[in-house]
Amino acid sequence: MRVVLAEDLFLLRDGLNRTLREHGFDVVAVDNGPALLRALLDERPDVAVVDIRLPPTFTDEGLQAALQARRQRPGLPILVLSQYVEQLYANELLAGGDGAVGYLLKDRVTNTEQFVDAVRRVAAGGTVMDPHVIVKLLSRSEARGTISSLTPRERDVLELMAEGRSNAAIASTLHVSESAVAKHTASIFAKLRIAPSDDANRRVLAVLAYLKR
């Protein structure tokens, strides 16, 4: 699997490069915005791992390049990493509505398995959202009373669903059976009046759209 990696700090780039190679990825590494955009369009990667803040402007160069590349190649899978998560940026990434995006705090790379799993999920067209984004969305929804009908367990399931996890992953995190998770998700969709979907990615997007209301 071919991955474009954009990170300007040498130590992090080197570490990520090694981690990804160890897990069988073929890595093209770049360290600035214009080079990233070229690589995204020319190298035809299966997935890109992009730091938001890149030279030359050291603002949201990486995000802009990612959005630009996705405008030209819709559905190009991109996982964005950042020291901060902003709902605004999450919305911009999700705006296309076709998934294959991820948005994670840089801290998450310290857990290699979860990080590599996230890269694979995005490459497969899935949606991965950082728990920080979801926690904020959930506390906002709670304050606004839009998810007050859920039981605490259903709320937990909703949180993991919004992060983009599969039923199997949710079951193992919560130490319950997969059929129990399926029951919870059905109940959540019924209570929140979200149209259920068998497509895993559409399910994530529907949940995120509901929480953003």
Next chain:
Amino acid sequence: MRNPGTRTWLALGRCHLLSWLAVAETAVWSVAALAVLGLPVGLGFVLLAPAATGLRALSNRSRRWLGTWSGRPVGGPDALPARTLGRSRRVFAILSDEGFWRDLVWATVDPVVGGLLVAVPVCLVWFGAFGALVQPFVWQHLGPDNWYAFVPVGSTPTALVAAALGLVFVLVGVLLAPPILRLHERWSRLVLSPPRHAELARRVARLTDTRADAVDAQAAELRRIERDLHDGAQARLVAMGMTLDNATRLLDRDPEAARQLLLDARDTSTRALDDLRDLVRGIHPPVLADRGLGDAVRSLALDSFLDVDVEVHLGGRPPTPVESAAYFAINELLTNAAKHAGARTVRVILDHDGRTLRATVSDDGHGGADPARGTGLRGIRRRLGTFDGTLAVHSPPGGPTTVTMEIPCALSSPKTSSSSGTD
């Protein structure tokens, strides 16, 4: 915008007001002159304070009118010496007050210049009205030597001529009112504006105050950052070092325990990063640096529990310190709206009129916000003061609340995104 007709009649009305003011000036001026001249015989000690107060009331009335009518406020002098001083000390204080003497000079000259100026349209209109409306009915009773202006009114035709002439006078008077009022405005601005050195002195005093506030605020901010680092990230890194040390020692003896400690260390590093993130967000939020005020406020809106509607009309970016001050002020106002006002929806409007950045935050809460009592609003006002910015709060009990902040600044031309060009 009023239509020209209304503006003309308004100008005529204002000329009337100003001419009455000129009469009042003359009256109060006589008392003040009497007071100054009567100082040697003691009369001045009784009369001076009330006369000075009266003069000041008149000149301030004139300044207020000038400010509201022209839309450009006029600065006034410092307040007169307080009543608490005691009679004789107060009299001497008034005599050494520059504002009093300027008032006196104004009251001496203004009736002659300003008063006569506004008298022109007023007299024309009333004299014309007399010719047009009264002469035709009374000329028969006035005898053979009855003249209206240069027309000897002794017969019906001449009375009609007088009436026509009167109408012309009225017309000329009405049409003259707006230009005369503008002339009067220029004259009044000349005599009523505080002298330049007084304005400079006041400006220096204000700059000294706001600089002290800015320095205090900055020192407090640095102390907060130091404390947060000390209690947060630093402490966690120390704990992490200790955990790693323990893990190293346990590595051979009890690998399972060492493994647990290493996982703990990883969690601690994540929490240290969380602390640092919160700290940086409080210093300068990344989205503000990346995208500027508009998107940073949109980001606040997304994080708020309320329905926040954001409208941005900015053609560029304000200077970084102004952006930051406005951002944190809006953040605080949104928090206030949620916490104290019980609001459900908030509307934030950002615009810039070429000279001033204006941020308006209005909510549908129960109102009653008072900048004199709330430390939050006072703090915002103080921080904006560093930039000569102002904060106006309109919050009647029962709501809604509208807070308007204005900061004079220029906008830089919009930064072109480096990724917008493809190659």
